[in-house]
Each structure stands twice: as structure tokens, then as C-alpha cells.
Amino acid sequence: MIVFSMTHKNENIIVQTKHFYQTWDINNFIEGFQLKIINKTKFCIQLEIIGIDSAIINSLRRIIISESPSFAFENIYIFNNSSILNDNIIAQRLALIPIKADPRSMKFKKKNCFGNQFNTIVYILKTVNLSTDNHFCKRIYSKNLKISKHGSIIPFQSKTYYTNFQKNNIKISHLDLLIAKIKPKQKLFMELHAIKGYGYMHNKFSPITTAWFSYYSSIFFIKNLNYLKKNIFTYKKNLFIKKNINKTKTQKLSSLFFHDNYFTNLMKISNIFKVTQKNSNIKRKIILFITSKLLVL
Template structure:
């Protein structure tokens, strides 16, 4: 006992010290890990989301260097195009702050100019559709034209020029089909031109417009009005360049939006019956099943990308604590659907150009302000 006593006293002391260091070290690493987690991931909890905000500026966390580093940014920033065709495009934008990513979305919706019918001159409309409603419907028809070739029209200009206005015409009259059988009840058989489609709109080139482009509605099968024999629509239209901010008809995208890349972490091994249950909690293809070392079925995450974040797993008490759902804060899965003639990639690059112009003009303003300040001093 006596021999043991000093030992007993010493060892704990040393141990304590050792433990302190160890705790400090683990604290440090776990803190780092935690901060990293907070910086880059938002967590989907059962009732709410946490860490949704961007902390991508210096001084957000003590002991963490968040200073802007353009080299770091360049090395991190990536754009990956997932799929693209002339109507729709999906791409990943990785390593950028939400505000910038959102700026592109906002610009795409509201600030990329397009051409749309703005003025409707009604010469005759004997259909059941009211003049204003007809004009409204015509306005919403997307036109297949590159708005970059045109200028904005002056507000006081009523005529328009070849540089800023497209002239269109819709002239249609419904008649009885003389060759229809007498007992026909189908309006398609009984009448001619009883449906007015966007394809019936005719472009009248103005000046040298026909050399530059060819204008027609993007879709030929948009139903504008239904007619009956004797009804007639005779309108002339002017399409001008405009911004989605002013009216939704000028918005070039059906939708432009993004979502964050989901991330699923299995906190513990999930085996046995739970595997199938887990699989059913996510979109197909998210959770895979593999044979593990113990020859059991074990669940693993194949790809969280497809998950719709329905959080179904939280409804299963046995699985709830074994899964962590989060999203990568700087990984934006963009999807842009073009509504007008331009391809979505063109629209995106347009939006980037617009943002750049804005930045440039902002910088210019700043310079001017600085100059002015200098002048006054």
C-alpha cells in the first residue's frame, strides 16, 4: 500500500496532464471539423434546417481563416454541365457563395431581355374572347427570336423601327366545312379554323429584318381562341424587347432555379430488415445494398444527388438517429429551362454578362464617387 501510494499519486497527475493535452487536441480537431461542417453543410433536422446561412466571410469563426483568397476560389470553383439540349439544361456550380449563384437565377428570371408582343391593334374580333384577354394571351406567347439583335424601344415611340419592333399579324376566320357530313358533331369536322393556334401568327418583316432573323412563335400549338362560323379575329401586333421584371412575358426562362446537393451520411451500420426500409425512405437509386464482411446486407449511400429531401427517414424511429441528412452549401445544382428561342446555355452566359456589366458599372460608380470625393477634398 505504501509503495503504491506515491505511484498512485503520480500516475493520475501525469495522466491528468496527458488527458488535458489529449482533450485539447481532440477538441481542436473536432472544433475544426465542426466549423468545417457548419461552413459547408446545412443540416436537415426533423423539424427545421440548421446552418442555412452563409458564413463565407472573415471572422465568422474564431481561429478559422475565412479570408477571401482568389487562388483558393479559382481552384475550388467548378462548373459541371450535367445535361443540355436546346430547351433545358442542368449544371452544377460548385464552390461559390449563395448570393452569387442566386444572382444568376434572379437575372435569368427578371433581367435577361426577350422579345414579346406588347402592343395589339385590334381590327376585328368577333370571337367570344374579350379584346383585353385576347391581347393578354397573345402577349404571353413566347417568340422564337434572338432579342440580342434588337434594341429597347423608346417609351414615347408608337411606330417602332426595324431595330426595335417586330410586326406580327393574326388574321383568321372560321367557316363551316362544306364537305362535312350532315350528322357530324365533332367541331374539328364541322368547321374550318375553329381553333386559333399560335402557329397562325404571321410575322411581317420590317425593313431588312428578314435578312437577319426569322421570327415565329416557339410553339405552334398554343391555343389562343376557339371560333365558330362567322367569328373572325384580325389583329396586328408589335413585339418589343423587354425585361421579365416589367412583365412575366418577357422572362426568358420557364424556370431557372437551383437546389443544393444533398448529402446523406449513415451514422451507424444499417443491416438486416432496416436496409429495405431505409432504401424506401429515399428516392430510388440513392441507397444501395451491399454484402458486408459478416455476409449481411448492409445499406450504403450510392448517390445522394437524386434525393428529393423528403425526409421520410425521420418518420422511422428505428432509423431516425442512424442517418444524417445535409446539403452542401456551395454546390448548386442548377436547372434552366428556356421558354424562348434561345438555348439555355446562351441565356446563362447572357446572365453572366449582365452581372458583369452590373459589376463594371458599380465599379465605375465607385470610382466616380472616389474621384468626386477627391475633388471635393
């Protein structure tokens, strides 16, 4: 069900007061639906969607978070770790490193299937601190991870040759992520296997950090302030007055009008739409701007 609002017939004030329900219709949806990209960068996109129910928007948000495929390190084989961090701590840090790869170019790895160039990405981390200064700690970043051209070095694992196309299109998204610090003579040697998965399987497979949506404010302009003052008892529950656009011209008006007991708390926001969606508790905000040019005193 979609909620529609009727506009008050009186010409002195524009405010939505009555509500009724109407079944969903594809023609009405196509006529009122609008989608616009406001901002798009390498790691962020901001959309403006008009004419759609909040339940559908929330469904899209949840789909983006949990049902968009991406790659993450699933199996980490540690051969040498002489750092202060335990193996499980390093494994957890490595699992959250984002991998940039086209999910369409790889397949899902089955439970009892060996890794190959079509379902597994193999990385190698091999580094040592050769410094003679005992106080020097070498920082290990995500840029130190190198893709293994010939697959895994572990028996019964991936031994397939990776093509140049696959190598050039598989990268670590952020190269400055700190993994660990090692002191002189300490070593890190491990092999990492990345597979494709969904966010509902594990949070490490979620391709985005957050997805959220919010409402725009509904703005109405008062044409006749005297009419509003006479009918204050009718609209007092549904109005949130915001003073002001032109402070010099509306200062006297504000002192006469805003002293009313009904508007002592100017930050109180009333919900004129009464939140009719069953799956959403987000309230809409109604703001009435008083403009001196439109006032009839």
C-alpha cells in the first residue's frame, strides 16, 4: 500500500492534512519514479530516488550489503610467523583486506573442489626484517602481498598457471593497510587463498562498508499568516515553524507569533504523514518557511 496526501483547498495556506490508501499500480509508479546520481567517486556513490516506498529502498540497501558477490581471503596457510602477533590475529586482519576483481570472471568454489584459476586467487606474503638496529620495526602493509603466478606451493592445492589478463585485473584495493610490525630478524611467510562469496555468508565478503538512506524534508510556504493564526488549533499538531529567511523583516513578526505556547519548543518535529509504512519507523519532517514577501498582514 502506498500513502497519498491531499492538499488543503483553501488558497491561504498550503498544507497536507488528509490521507487515504490506494493499491500499488505500475503506471503510477513509472510516472512518479525518478533516479538521479548526485555524486559518484571511486569508493562512494550517492543516489537520489523519488517516488518509491521506503520498504523497497531498504530492501535494495540490504541486497547491496548481503547479496553482492566479492572476494576475500578464506584460507591462510602460515609457514613462519615470528612476530609478536598470534597466527589467528594476523589471519583475521588479512581476511578483511579488500580485493579488487570482477566477480563475473571467477566461479564459486565448491566445498569438495580443488582450487584452480577459475575459483581461487593465490597471494604470497614473504618478508623479513634485516635491520641491525634493534629499535627499528619494519611495517608490513597490504602492498607487500604479491599474487602467485603459478598458483599454490602447497600439495593438493592450486597448481594452475594464472594468465596475464587475470593478474592485471586482480589487485588489492588499498595498498596502505597495516598488517603487522616486525622487529629485526623476525619473519613472515604465508600463503593466502581468496574465493568468491556473499555478505550473508560472512561479513568479509561484503563489498561495501555501509549503505544508508534518509528522507528529504517536505517544505511548504505559508501564504497568509493571519489565516494560520486563526486556525492554529487545527494545524498546531502538524507544524514545525522555522524562523527565518529574512531576519530584519521578520523580527517583529517572530516576536508576535513565536511566543505562542504551542511553539515554545521550536525543535519539536511532528509527523504529518503518521508513518504508514509497516516496515519503517522513520518519520518525515515538515518545515514551514515564513517569507515576508508572501505575507498578507
